[in-house]
Amino acid sequence: MNIYDISNKAGVSIATVSRVINGNSNVSEKTKKKVLDVIEECGYTPNAFARGLGLNSMKTVGIMCADSSDPYIASAIFLIEQELRRNNYDALLCCTGYELEDKQKYINLLLSKHIDAIILIGSNFVEADDKMNAYIKEAAKSVPISIINGALSGENIYCTICDDHRAVYDATLALQESGCKEILYLYNAKSYSGNKKLSGYLAAMASETKNNKRDDYIQYIKGDILDVKDHLNNLYHHKLTFDAIITADDLLAIGALKFAKANNLSVPEQLSIIGYNNSIISQCSDPELTSIDNKLDTVCSNCIATLMSVLRGQDAPLKTVFSAELIERNTTRFR
Amino acid sequence: MNIYDISNKAGVSIATVSRVINGNSNVSEKTKKKVLDVIEECGYTPNAFARGLGLNSMKTVGIMCADSSDPYIASAIFLIEQELRRNNYDALLCCTGYELEDKQKYINLLLSKHIDAIILIGSNFVEADDKMNAYIKEAAKSVPISIINGALSGENIYCTICDDHRAVYDATLALQESGCKEILYLYNAKSYSGNKKLSGYLAAMASETKNNKRDDYIQYIKGDILDVKDHLNNLYHHKLTFDAIITADDLLAIGALKFAKANNLSVPEQLSIIGYNNSIISQCSDPELTSIDNKLDTVCSNCIATLMSVLRGQDAPLKTVFSAELIERNTTRFR
């Protein structure tokens, strides 16, 4: 069942059928109705491949992420897919992992499928060494690229981010105001966003009394909840003293909570803890986690709105920044 | 840059270029090398749409799920996407929500894109009333359909599931053996898998002393963690007594944990709790959750292996069943 069959049954040419399908106004009401009736009767749908070949687009955007099972990324994917579909675009999912080489490989794979745009979820796509981002800029020559929670300047690259620096800065200040002096910072990603968070912590701590072992208070930890707990145990038993922990991810904060429990430290009385992302797990722990809400829904819907403008050929901002919000629960004692 | 350009530069016909691209053996080593060199030099990639039009396939499978941000589903999506890509297939993601009407709409949408197969993630796609599954059987006439964690019999429908009945049966028995008498069952989905879990509970409880308020021990709860807690509070203050709770989802179990905490019930001494899915949140709570591991990774890789067999035209089992595993943590006191 193709456009010829329809044109035959309706007694018109395929051009007219095509016009009806695509809502071209230059068709008389009468023939339009006739064609529509035949289409309805036959349950005809245009062949997507042929259409793609003609228009050089199948109205599909590629979504790239490192790991779609990460709660933060999973939420982003969900929000984005919904928005895309609302705009009549399909979502082609591509999980790249964390290796640069694979990211490059997959971005080229997507490009070869002639997707209309690419969305990069997660700041882990933006490397500190800008040379390593060349492949993204190169891809942007073919299709618009939108980055969620990562900033990269370049033509045809659109970024929507949450102000991570400010978020951690404010959170650290809030800890200080609640009486905490020795604040540990835990992170697990050296990405663009990771750097912003860290710099927020550093800025807030700059005014504190100089501490010659400042570096000890900044800990990079890779691994699962147990690894975090062990790592902290280690620090603790090597006599590092701290009365607060701020983390770059909720899961790290859960690890911190496990550490506190194991050492009979009461939270938040003896140890305050702040997580990041305000994910569902921040409500699963006991006590529930104070966490930084990075407004993922706002970020995602803005990302798509921007992208749709670009695809319509309209102007769009290259960078949009939203503010995070500190969600207080029971691992801190703010006033 | 198309196949004609390559054929010109290489001084051969497009047929030969096509043969080289598709690994057809009937090409001399010499011309093959020549063509490959030109392709390399030009950075040529075949047009996916044209290829799709000719072959009526773009090697893409549609993944349907209700909500890709659900931790269980998110994990499944990740595993499946990886397996698909390993087999050179793309993944088109489609989040349908929980309304039957939308599921039907989206399955037709996917069909209209001529995807090669459809994977349904989650038992919520299989309705108890079989008439409501007609649209799936209809779709299976066009492409193979694979269901993860749901069973539906029909031609060209392949199911890979975990034995939920047995899993809950065994878990309930384990609770009984650890001394629990009054075991509450909490669930939040009346799906195929939901029914299996419930029946496992019922089977295990059948041998228990008859209880004229048996129904009170089976509670359907829709909502978030707080709703679960409130619901349980309600039951508790209406003098329903129970010494164990088994749930159809980890998040429900978290709610149960919050309830216990709020009422100063010690877990597991006064109240045992078992979750389902063994998701990351089962390690986030305190005490950590005993949970049923439904072997999602095994299920997903089997699902794709089966599907690939089907797509290669080979025989494949219509239904594959794996066993779950009870992961003991600290909300139970088994011996």
Added chain:
DNA sequence: TTGTATGCGTTATCAA
């Protein structure tokens, strides 16, 4: 082993 010619199902251009 290689080349020619045709079909795949659209959209778009041009003429009527």
Added chain:
DNA sequence: TTGATAACGCATACAA
């Protein structure tokens, strides 16, 4: 307002 026809880029049956 309509219709005829040429792209679009590839795979493949058939011929050489």
